[in-house]
Each structure stands twice: as structure tokens, then as C-alpha cells.
Amino acid sequence: MITLYQYPPALGVGNLSAFCLKTEAWLKLSGLDFKIEHVFDPRKGPKNKAPFIRHEGNQIGDSTLIIEYLKDKFDTRVGREMTTEENAVANAFQTLIEEHLYWCIVFNRWIEDENWSLTKEIFFGKMPSIMKAIIPNMARKSVVSTLYHHGLGRHSRKEIYYFAEKDVKAISDYLGGKRFFHGNDFTEIDLCIYATIVNMRINDFKGPLKGLIKKYGNLNDHCDRVAEYIDFSMKQNMRAA
Known part of the structure; x- marks a missing residue:
């Protein structure tokens, strides 16, 4: 199971951190099983910021690195694959x-x-x-x-x-x-x-x-x-x- 650690929703928005919101949306689109844990102190993460994930003993921080890790681990993509130029x-x-x-x-x-x-x-x-x-x-x-x-x-x-x-x-x-x-x-x-x-x-x-x-x-x-x-x-x- 993938656990996503991020700030809780606020002000009617899924997350006040665009990085957290991007990561959660990617996970939803991927169809992978995951759960969310809300944190207020990003120092609990490997890079002292949110979001971060835990999976099979691995702890990965930074939205881009999280997504790249999950792509490689599960060989999954969301949306159309971009051309080299795109x-x-x-x-x-x-x-x-x-x-x-x-x-x-x-x-x-x-x-x-x-x-x-x-x-x-x-x-x-x-x-x-x-x-x-x-x-x-x-x-x-x-x-x-x-x-x-x-x-x-x-x-x-x-x-x-x-x-x-x-x-x-x-x-x-x-x-x-x-x-x-x-x-x-x-x-x-x-x-x-x-x-x-x-x-x-x-x-x-x-x-x-x-x-x-x-x-x-x-x-x-x-x-x-x-x-x-x-x-x-x-x-x-x-x-x-």
C-alpha cells in the first residue's frame, strides 16, 4: 500500500499545496491503491517538506520524484504519452x-x-x-x-x-x-x-x-x-x- 503524507484540505480546495494536490491527483488517475495521512509538520518527511510517500519501506519526498518512482515501480502512466518535443x-x-x-x-x-x-x-x-x-x-x-x-x-x-x-x-x-x-x-x-x-x-x-x-x-x-x-x-x- 502506498501512503501519501500531505497537508489536509482547506478553504474548499483539495490541498493548499499545489505539489500535494498534483501528487494526489496523479495517484487517483493512476488507479493505484493508496491512502492519505494528513500532516502539519513537513519535517517528518525525507526532505522536510510535503508531500512524501512511504511504500515498501521506501520513503520518497518531492512530488516529481514521487511520481517518477511510482511510474518506474508500477510501470504506469496517466494521460497520453508526450512526444520528445512536448x-x-x-x-x-x-x-x-x-x-x-x-x-x-x-x-x-x-x-x-x-x-x-x-x-x-x-x-x-x-x-x-x-x-x-x-x-x-x-x-x-x-x-x-x-x-x-x-x-x-x-x-x-x-x-x-x-x-x-x-x-x-x-x-x-x-x-x-x-x-x-x-x-x-x-x-x-x-x-x-x-x-x-x-x-x-x-x-x-x-x-x-x-x-x-x-x-x-x-x-x-x-x-x-x-x-x-x-x-x-x-x-x-x-x-x-
């Missing part, structure tokens, strides 16, 4: 999303004062009072430091959201009027896009990010199509079983 494009966009746009989302949730109270309550609200008075601010300072050393945190608020829009526009421009990112067929990169856009359009978080999804409406539509695809595929897997 895979190259997918890798480039995945890096844009997970190594750049992701940090704009982190800034929005952890650094923006208007969102910090909500973020603090979600991730630290169940802590004992003594810990809750100390740990959240320590965690926030750590995020500030990480953003600075990443490079994005050295920019102004206006510049950070400028970069976010450039990333979102690039995804939207490539998607265009296609049903999925690489055409009519669902491919794995669609999960990465879906998990990120779902998180950007959460109404509870204030700021420009959710407005970008309204501005580039084909991403909103893509999000809904992927959700429908996942739901349909899960039903088909259940019937096949």
Missing part, C-alpha cells in the same frame, strides 16, 4: 510554475499582511497556545529568508506581481484555445497547471493573483476541464476494478 516544453513550463510562479504564491500568502493571519490560522491554528505564540512568526521569518535567497524576495511587491503575471500569461498564451495543454488529449503537465491555478483562484486570499485567473480566463476553463477529467477517470477506474 516533453521538453512541459519540463520548461513545469520549472516556470514550480520554481518561479510558486514563490509568487508563497509571497502572497506568507508575506502579505492581509493574508498572513489566514495562512497562520490554517497551518498553525491547532497548536497549543504557547507554541502558537512563537512558531508561526519563526516560520514566517524563515519564509522571508528563503524568498530572499531564492532571489524573488529581493524585489518590490509590484515587481513580484509583475513577474507572476508574466508567468501566468506565458501559460495562457501557450494553452490558447486548446482543450488541454498539448491539444485535445490530457497529458501529465496538465496536472501541474491545474494544481497551481486552483490555488491561485481561491477567493479567501486577497491580492492580484486571483484577478490574473479572471484576466486569463482560458486557465480558469482549463482548470475545470482537468477537474472533470480526473472525476471521470476515477469513476472509470472504479468500474474497471
Whole structure:
């Protein structure tokens, strides 16, 4: 049995971590047997972050490495296999999303004062009072430091959201009027896009990010199509079983 360790659902979204949401969606589509354990402390994982899995004594962290491990272990894929060219494009966009746009989302949730109270309550609200008075601010300072050393945190608020829009526009421009990112067929990169856009359009978080999804409406539509695809595929897997 595969055990997926990730944060619990919140704010009406399957997971506030796009990496967790992507991994869970991949597992659902794969038809593999798995269970979910919710964690708040990512230090329990091999890379001090969520998601991570345990399987046959192996512990694997990082959504991409988890998926690659499961592909090799069970010789399974989700969606249409990408061509060499499509895979190259997918890798480039995945890096844009997970190594750049992701940090704009982190800034929005952890650094923006208007969102910090909500973020603090979600991730630290169940802590004992003594810990809750100390740990959240320590965690926030750590995020500030990480953003600075990443490079994005050295920019102004206006510049950070400028970069976010450039990333979102690039995804939207490539998607265009296609049903999925690489055409009519669902491919794995669609999960990465879906998990990120779902998180950007959460109404509870204030700021420009959710407005970008309204501005580039084909991403909103893509999000809904992927959700429908996942739901349909899960039903088909259940019937096949």
C-alpha cells in the first residue's frame, strides 16, 4: 500500500499545496491503491517538506520524484504519452510554475499582511497556545529568508506581481484555445497547471493573483476541464476494478 503524507484540505480546495494536490491527483488517475495521512509538520518527511510517500519501506519526498518512482515501480502512466518535443516544453513550463510562479504564491500568502493571519490560522491554528505564540512568526521569518535567497524576495511587491503575471500569461498564451495543454488529449503537465491555478483562484486570499485567473480566463476553463477529467477517470477506474 502506498501512503501519501500531505497537508489536509482547506478553504474548499483539495490541498493548499499545489505539489500535494498534483501528487494526489496523479495517484487517483493512476488507479493505484493508496491512502492519505494528513500532516502539519513537513519535517517528518525525507526532505522536510510535503508531500512524501512511504511504500515498501521506501520513503520518497518531492512530488516529481514521487511520481517518477511510482511510474518506474508500477510501470504506469496517466494521460497520453508526450512526444520528445512536448516533453521538453512541459519540463520548461513545469520549472516556470514550480520554481518561479510558486514563490509568487508563497509571497502572497506568507508575506502579505492581509493574508498572513489566514495562512497562520490554517497551518498553525491547532497548536497549543504557547507554541502558537512563537512558531508561526519563526516560520514566517524563515519564509522571508528563503524568498530572499531564492532571489524573488529581493524585489518590490509590484515587481513580484509583475513577474507572476508574466508567468501566468506565458501559460495562457501557450494553452490558447486548446482543450488541454498539448491539444485535445490530457497529458501529465496538465496536472501541474491545474494544481497551481486552483490555488491561485481561491477567493479567501486577497491580492492580484486571483484577478490574473479572471484576466486569463482560458486557465480558469482549463482548470475545470482537468477537474472533470480526473472525476471521470476515477469513476472509470472504479468500474474497471
